[in-house]
Amino acid sequence: MLSINRSHLLLTLCLGATTLTLIDAIQFWVVLLLLISSISRLLVIFHWQKQPLSQRVINMLALLFAIPLLYLGWQIGLLLAMLNLLLIAASLKLLRMANNRDYFQLIALEFFLIACGFIFQQSMLYTLVYMLLVMLTLMSLAYHISPSLSWRQHLNHIGKLTLQALPISILLFLVLPQIGPLWQVSGNSSASTGLSEKITPGDIANLSQSSDLAFRASFKGHIPDASQRYWRAIVLEDFDGRSWQIAAQRKRVERAYIQSKKPFTPNLSGPVFHYDIISEPTQQNWLYALDVGVSNTRDVRLNYAYQLTSAYPLTTSFRYQLNSYYEQPLIAPLPQLDRHLGLQLPLAGNSETQQWVTALRARYRDNNQFIQQVLAFFQHGNFRYTLKPPPMPTDSVDKLLFEYKAGFCSHYASAFAYIMRLAGIPARLVTGYLGGEYLGEDTLSVYQYDAHAWVEIWHDETGWQRIDPTVLVSPERLSGGLEQAVAYEASFLAQSPFALAKLKNIAWLNSLRLQLEQFDFMWSRWVLGFNSQQQLALFEQLLGDLNYYNLAALTFAVIFVIGLLLAIFHLPQWRKQALPMEQKLYVKALALLEQRGITRPHWSGAQDFSLSVKRHVNPQAGSDFEQFTQIYLNLCYDPKHKSEKSYKQNIKQQKLLLKKLAKGLRQS
Amino acid sequence: MILNRVQNWWQSKQLHWLEKRIPGADEFSLDHKNIFIFPTSFGFLYLLLSLCLFLLGSNYQNNLMLLLCYFLLALFLVCLFSCYINIKGLRVKLGKCTPGFAGQNLYQGVWLESDTPPLGKFHLHYWQNKDLVSQEYCRHTQFKLAISFNSRGIYQLPRITIKNFYPLGLLKCWSHLAFPQKLVIYPTPRPAAIPSNTNSAHKDENGVQPSHVLGTDEFYSLEKHQRGQPMHHIDWKQMARGRGMLTKHFVSYQRQAIWLKLSPALGNDLEEQLQKLCFLVLDLSQKNQDFGLDLGHSKLPLACGEKHKELCLKSLAIYPRKLVDVEH
Numbered sequence: 003m004l005s006i007n008r009s010h011l012l013l014t015l016c017l018g019a020t021t022l023t024l025i026d027a028i029q030f031w032v033v034l035l036l037l038i039s040s041i042s043r044l045l046v047i048f049h050w051q052k053q054p055l056s057q058r059v060i061n062m063l064a065l066l067f068a069i070p071l072l073y074l075g076w077q078i079g080l081l082l083a084m085l086n087l088l089l090i091a092a093s094l095k096l097l098r099m100a101n102n103r104d105y106f107q108l109i110a111l112e113f114f115l116i117a118c119g120f121i122f123q124q125s126m127l128y129t130l131v132y133m134l135l136v137m138l139t140l141m142s143l144a145y146h147i148s149p150s151l152s153w154r155q156h157l158n159h160i161g162k163l164t165l166q167a168l169p170i171s172i173l174l175f176l177v178l179p180q181i182g183p184l185w186q187v188s189g190n191s192s193a194s195t196g197l198s199e200k201i202t203p204g205d206i207a208n209l210s211q212s213s214d215l216a217f218r219a220s221f222k223g224h225i226p227d228a229s230q231r232y233w234r235a236i237v238l239e240d241f242d243g244r245s246w247q248i249a250a251q252r253k254r255v256e257r258a259y260i261q262s263k264k265p266f267t268p269n270l271s272g273p274v275f276h277y278d279i280i281s282e283p284t285q286q287n288w289l290y291a292l293d294v295g296v297s298n299t300r301d302v303r304l305n306y307a308y309q310l311t312s313a314y315p316l317t318t319s320f321r322y323q324l325n326s327y328y329e330q331p332l333i334a335p336l337p338q339l340d341r342h343l344g345l346q347l348p349l350a351g352n353s354e355t356q357q358w359v360t361a362l363r364a365r366y367r368d369n370n371q372f373i374q375q376v377l378a379f380f381q382h383g384n385f386r387y388t389l390k391p392p393p394m395p396t397d398s399v400d401k402l403l404f405e406y407k408a409g410f411c412s413h414y415a416s417a418f419a420y421i422m423r424l425a426g427i428p429a430r431l432v433t434g435y436l437g438g439e440y441l442g443e444d445t446l447s448v449y450q451y452d453a454h455a456w457v458e459i460w461h462d463e464t465g466w467q468r469i470d471p472t473v474l475v476s477p478e479r480l481s482g483g484l485e486q487a488v489a490y491e492a493s494f495l496a497q498s499p500f501a502l503a504k505l506k507n508i509a510w511l512n513s514l515r516l517q518l519e520q521f522d523f524m525w526s527r528w529v530l531g532f533n534s535q536q537q538l539a540l541f542e543q544l545l546g547d548l549n550y551y552n553l554a555a556l557t558f559a560v561i562f563v564i565g566l567l568l569a570i571f572h573l574p575q576w577r578k579q580a581l582p583m584e585q586k587l588y589v590k591a592l593a594l595l596e597q598r599g600i601t602r603p604h605w606s607g608a609q610d611f612s613l614s615v616k617r618h619v620n621p622q623a624g625s626d627f628e629q630f631t632q633i634y635l636n637l638c639y640d641p642k643h644k645s646e647k648s649y650k651q652n653i654k655q656q657k658l659l660l661k662k663l664a665k666g667l668r669q670s
Numbered sequence: 671m672i673l674n675r676v677q678n679w680w681q682s683k684q685l686h687w688l689e690k691r692i693p694g695a696d697e698f699s700l701d702h703k704n705i706f707i708f709p710t711s712f713g714f715l716y717l718l719l720s721l722c723l724f725l726l727g728s729n730y731q732n733n734l735m736l737l738l739c740y741f742l743l744a745l746f747l748v749c750l751f752s753c754y755i756n757i758k759g760l761r762v763k764l765g766k767c768t769p770g771f772a773g774q775n776l777y778q779g780v781w782l783e784s785d786t787p788p789l790g791k792f793h794l795h796y797w798q799n800k801d802l803v804s805q806e807y808c809r810h811t812q813f814k815l816a817i818s819f820n821s822r823g824i825y826q827l828p829r830i831t832i833k834n835f836y837p838l839g840l841l842k843c844w845s846h847l848a849f850p851q852k853l854v855i856y857p858t859p860r861p862a863a864i865p866s867n868t869n870s871a872h873k874d875e876n877g878v879q880p881s882h883v884l885g886t887d888e889f890y891s892l893e894k895h896q897r898g899q900p901m902h903h904i905d906w907k908q909m910a911r912g913r914g915m916l917t918k919h920f921v922s923y924q925r926q927a928i929w930l931k932l933s934p935a936l937g938n939d940l941e942e943q944l945q946k947l948c949f950l951v952l953d954l955s956q957k958n959q960d961f962g963l964d965l966g967h968s969k970l971p972l973a974c975g976e977k978h979k980e981l982c983l984k985s986l987a988i989y990p991r992k993l994v995d996v997e998h
Contacts, residue, residue, distance in 0.1 A: 103711075106711075106712035106715065106839065107715070109712075110712075110715050110716065110719050113716075113719055113723075113738075113742065114719060114722070114723070116738070117723050117726065117727075117735050117738050117739070120732055120734040120735045120738065121730055121732060121735070124732075124734055129734060132734075132738075136738070136741075140745075140838060143838045143839055144837060144838060146839060147789075147790045147791065147835050147836055147837065147838065147839050148789045148790040148791060148806060148836060149791070149806070150806050151789065159789075159837060163745060163748055163749065163752065163837060163838075164745070166744075166748045167741055167744035167745040167747070167748045168741065168744070170740075170744035170747065170748070171737060171740040171741040171743070171744040171745075172737075172740075174740040174743065174744065175733070175736060175737050175740050178740070180728075180731075180736075181728050182728070182731070183728060183729045183730075183731060184725065184728060184729055185729065314731070317730045317731070317732065318730060318731055318732045318733065318734075320731070529733055529734070529737075530733055530734070531733075532733055533731070564747075568747070568748070568751055571748070571751070572751045572752070572755055575755045582785035583785070
């Protein structure tokens with residue numbers, strides 16, 4: 003019976019499992035390659051086949067696979083290309099694992115792949131899975147180094163090592179400086195989630211089918227009412243008759259300001275919401291804030307359209323601090339640009355609307371009156387709020403207003419902003435989220451289905467003002483969220499029948515969902531969202547004042563603590579090995595005798611000494627010591643007592659005799 | 671050429687340093703004085719991987735990746751201690767090594783002993799020698815290390831390197847141990863004929879040629895029976911023919927003494943002569959014949975048996991030095 007190479011088996015399984023967790027990011031043919039090489043490796047491991055391919059064939063294969071990847075690399079982005087390349091390398095290594103070096107390289111690759119997994123998956127569940135995979139990979143290594151141990155022993159050792167390493171790694175995580183990104187990394191742009199920089203009415207309806215979390219906000223102090231929860235994200239000013247997107251000119255201006263390092267610092271006053279937001283990874287730069295929000299978190303910037311942006315795409319949970327001045331008017335810092343962009347109109351299309359606006363505007367010259375009329379039209383025009391709007395590919399505003407009279411928030415916002423522009427009132431579309439579900443007492447969770455679009459129109463005195471035409475059509479959207487707004491047509495999360503969010507009316511399921519959310523929130527808050535800001539706060543809490551002396555002291559303290567931990571882990575074993583047990587016990591017995599004034603001369607053998615002891619102590623103690631000495635000598639010199647079982651028994655016997663001896667000596 | 675010289679210089683430097691650091695002893699107990707620890711190439715790869723993870727984790731501001739990176743580093747640190755503790759207190763002793771011939775593998779036994787069994791495979795080899803013996807520790811295990819020399823002589827056993835990669839192969843824990851064990855390498859036996867003129871060339875101490883000795887091997891003669899001679903040697907057939915009681919006499923050529931002589935003057939290759947003598951020593955010992963060895967500067971008297979054979983072979987191995995010189 004040939005033995006199975008367990009370390010190779012474990013590594014192969016780990017690689018397979020890691021690939022499975024990354025399956026969305028990997029090209030189909032790469033998965034296929036890995037599958038083939040895993041199977042071939044398993045065949046070798048179970049001795050059904052010899053080492054299959056020669057190095058030359060492997061090199062050829064490598065070349066063969068590198069070419070399509072090189073071609074694909076342009077399309078899928080650097081990150082995904084790298085990941086695919088790593089997997090190809092791993093598959094080929096797996097195919098030909100000829101020596102130790104190949105094996106160790108594959109182990110390193112496996113660790114790297116697991117780390118890459120964290121770019122794509124950061125939930126607690128996946129973290130657990132990846133921890134398990136790391137443990138299994140370590141087990142594979144342990145099997146490689148000492149193949150004869152049982153898996154239980156290996157698990158014991160690896161578990162011990164892991165438990166020892168964990169506190170040290172957490173300490174390192176807490177104190178090692180969180181340096182920012184060293185260079186611009188390419189995000190996983192193909193997997194960007196949430197709002198996008200260009201919307202065609204109807205897009206947000208798709209987003210509304212997702213019950214994924216968008217972000218969570220934890221408030222200090224009071225929490226905004228349902229009607230105040232307009233989370234601004236992206237300002238769209240360029241309308242082509244069908245889609246809205248960020249104006250190119252706006253982008254240019256912002257870029258210029260970023261380059262000249264001129265931050266936008268509006269004068270702020272009035273009541274404030276203080277809160278933290280932890281955003282889920284979006285692979286984009288947009289952040290969310292209520293009204294005028296300013297942040298002192300590093301790499302967060304307020305731009306001239308009152309949008310918050312991060313300097314880097316959010317590839318992981320991102321936590322930032324915010325102060326929102328919710329009564330502060332959005333005074334335009336660049337009035338000319340804002341006006342110019344807010345009046346831009348598409349060249350053609352929607353002629354029916356144009357005529358309607360011209361007619362209405364002729365009757366109401368005053369802006370406020372005109373706006374009231376339009377709003378009244380939305381409110382009383384028999385419009386329907388629906389997640390299943392009919393397709394409106396051309397003249398979409400005409401079709402919405404005069405034909406179908408059914409649409410989603412972005413339809414109404416788009417139509418309203420267009421009408422305003424036709425009437426000469428600067429207007430722009432804002433996308434973001436409306437709503438929030440309580441998680442605990444001071445935290446709101448905002449989901450993708452809360453995505454919303456509304457309009458900001460220009461007032462000469464007060465700047466940009468929010469108007470939400472959707473609320474006029476469907477007041478439930480504001481008070482009860484999307485779920486109630488579309489309850490009549492039962493389209494809420496219609497595409498995900500098993501979403502927990504749909505089962506809110508089953509009490510125990512809902513409390514379970516909220517419990518999970520609570521865990522997840524803690525996870526995002528303290529692990530994923532831990533950043534340099536929290537780190538500094540932690541230091542300040544510990545040290546009071548952040549000066550060089552204190553930081554140096556902290557450094558030494560950390561080194562000391564790590565040293566202490568290592569000492570605690572290893573000192574017992576260190577001392578244990580100094581003497582074998584039987585000798586240690588013998589030394590103890592000698593010490594006992596010495597207390598009675600009986601010293602063993604250095605020239606006296608153990609046996610002779612036991613005879614001489616007999617003459618000095620009471621007979622019971624004397625015979626105990628004689629027996630004790632006999633066992634000691636057996637253990638030292640007689641190989642037949644060296645078997646594990648008999649050794650343990652003898653040591654036990656020896657301990658017993660030592661106790662009796664101590665008792666006997668005290669009596670005499 | 672230069673590279674070789676540098677290499678040699680570096681090795682001798684190392685050996686010199688080791689001589690001070692770990693002087694020879696009959697038995698070693700591994701501790702901080704004689705254990706070396708250094709990352710393996712995999713260990714360096716692992717550290718490089720950690721660095722990559724740190725850069726990637728920082729760039730993506732991915733805390734989980736950073737945590738994994740710190741975990742791997744902390745694991746490395748913990749391994750540093752556990753690999754040391756694993757082999758600390760291991761006792762290394764030498765077993766016996768039977769002498770052998772030049773060009774032949776000699777197996778030197780090495781015993782490992784420990785009170786707490788150390789884990790992981792042990793890899794043993796001689797200093798600067800690539801042949802590994804890999805085995806896991808088990809109570810009373812002997813490692814058999816093969817070594818061979820191309821020419822006869824008496825050699826110092828090279829330093830024995832003992833390596834262990836427990837627990838994860840990240841770190842190499844090793845020691846170079848020197849044992850004051852000498853290895854005697856006999857010349858390679860080269861077939862040769864038993865010298866025929868041995869009898870005339872070499873006289874016994876008494877000047878008497880060694881003659882046949884009564885024995886049991888071969889029929890020699892018939893002689894008149896004398897009292898006390900064994901009954902079963904009486905040739906009963908002759909008696910039946912009426913020729914009286916005759917006793918068969920047997921002789922044995924065993925005890926015929928032979929002198930093996932080294933004659934360096936003959937101009938023959940010295941090594942070849944020694945090899946032939948070696949063959950003869952083995953051959954005669956096997957035939958259980960008495961023989962003496964005359965190497966010019968020293969003589970081994972006529973004798974036979976294992977002990978004599980070993981002495982003869984040893985003096986052939988160390989020629990031109992004398993046994994007496996070597997022993998002290």
